[in-house]
Amino acid sequence: MKAFNKWIVIALVVALALLLGACRQAATPEPTSPPTAPPPTKAPEPTKAVEPPAEPVTITYWHTMSDPETAQLEKVVAAFEAANPGIKVETTRFAYDDFKSALLTGLAGGEAPDTARMDIVWAPEFAEQEALLQLDGVMPEFETLAEKVFPGPLATNYWKGHYYGLPQNTNTQVLLWNKSNFEAAGLAGPPETMEEFAQVACELSDPANEQYGYALGGTYFWAPAPVFYAMGGRIVDEAITTADGYINGPESVAAFSLLKDLYDKGCLSPNLLGGGIGTADGHATGKYAMITDGPWMVDIYKGAYPDFEVNFALVPKGPDGTTSSVVGGEDVVIFATSEQQEAAMKWASYLLSEEAQKMMAEVGVIPTRADLIGDPSLPEYFDIFLQQLQTAQARVPHPRWSDMDGAINNAFQRMLRGDQTVQEALDQAASEINQMLAQ
């Protein structure tokens, strides 16, 4: 019965396809080769001069860049279009908070863009939804480009055996220290070890006057991540199978204990629990002597506090003597629904070209190409971030990362509020994350 039904369906589909095909052919007498046929491998490729640009192809690119980055992107697009006549790139900018729902609405309505630049933690999530085009073995230049970029950011595109994007730009957090706070307290420079860091944070604190040695933007994982990774903390094992012994392991517990201790002693601003002075403002106005943040702070301070002297330092070293931090950034992805995959691949690989990466670097965007390290055209302050990136770690590349982030966030809240000890809170987070991994 079932088989019979299947045959009827197939017969109907074939009949319909023939009918539609006939109509279409009658309407537009065109060669019948499929539009996405792979280019013949043996035949010599026609040069651009010989083949006039056929019908121009327009591809869309969605992103969440800042004002100066968006202005610079227009130049990148112009350069790409000049080099690739026949391809037009239409860019659309979104606010970060609206971006995921915009992409989803687009996908659901069949109006998704051809390409997008999305947060590295989203790539596995969209790959799991089968929204993204697999690039390894499909995109001609993928292997060449993959070898050129930093391995950490590249890994964020990996899901279930394949790569679904390329790292377009990267970043990490380093320590920002307010020189005038340090000088007023008679301190020479930023702390180099976590032990020193905890001590200095308390020396620079005066809670009665809203003065704190260290401040975090919140309890979401990105905020404590530099301290967490520098202290040797881990969320899950390498193969992403269990959190037990990792998020609640001794290193992770030590990391959160350090922060909890600072908070209890009034050396960590209470703003992280919600509703306080923001870290950027607090740091520039001398209320927060130290914060951890990314390369974009240079431009933010240039606009909001032009007289403030920004000072960067590596995240203090943990007990094992190494510094670490967290990898951030964005991946360029191609959507599986794109009808212009060939042009989209050209655009994606251009975004990773030396030319485009250098252009974006002018406005503070850190390139992902390892071969650009030490390039004289890069801004000077990139050095510290590139150095920090060598040991910075990626968050868990998993579709349920948002939920894992939530579990750690809540554990951090519970320990700060004194509802649970650090160990109890992280034990609970471990069992919650294990449930997510089991699904």
Next chain:
Amino acid sequence: MRISPKRDRKETLTAFLFLAPGFALFLLFLLGPMAYSFRISFYDWKIVNPAKSQWVGLANYAETLANPIFRRAVINTLAYAVVTVPAQIALGLAVAILLNQRIRGRAAFRVIYYLPVITSWVIVSLLFEYMFIGQAGLVNYVLRDVLGLISENIFWLADPILTFVPIHLLGIWKGVGWTAIICLAGLQAIPEHLQEAAEVDGAGVAARFFYITLPLLRPTLVFLVVVLTIGALNAYISNLLITNGGDPLDLTHFVLTLMYEATFGRLDFGAGAAISYMLTLFVFIISVVQIRLLRREMDI
């Protein structure tokens, strides 16, 4: 004179023709999506590949009801309605009675009281959040440095209960103007001679309010209770902005912020659809019960 059945039919047809465009839009943009999301609520919905969605029956509903975060969100939403609806009506009525007097600058006051209604939810939510900031907020400054009522700053937004102070205040502040305008319309419909007659009979201000104004205002008040309750149960923007959707510890959600998080945060469209259907059903029942109860009283 009787209208001939033929003409009657013709007029009906004309009426339907006039109604058709509106009804088509209603069907396309309201009923259609509603029916579609009702279907989604029974699936483990795959947004990119709807064909791969799996039928899960009532699992989305059962899981939502069993979720302690959802239960807390229901309590928060009901508390918001219980606090803000009576407060808006009481204050709105008071403002309406004042605006109904022959006072100088009456038109200006009406505009001023109505201004919060037309301001953007987003902007005033952020303003209220800013006023209630723990370290440098205006409210803490007034309470601590001006009035000396507290000795240490209160971290309003870090506390799962105190967070609702700005959210409730905002809801009331923003709603009073609209409530007052509706009450004012109701007040002006009360014949003046009734008030005058009562005054002649020796009724004082209080007696006139309780025996003339309030009973005659009942239809207006019934309307307000029903509409404001529906509005309160659908509250969303202020909570999303002030608590960032549930901070701290997912204790401060409203039903709709949870629906948003399930749908666009976790991409669990089935759960999101289930939550919105449960809310719709609840709002419908509450509205019917309210209208029944209040109307019966009115008929006596």
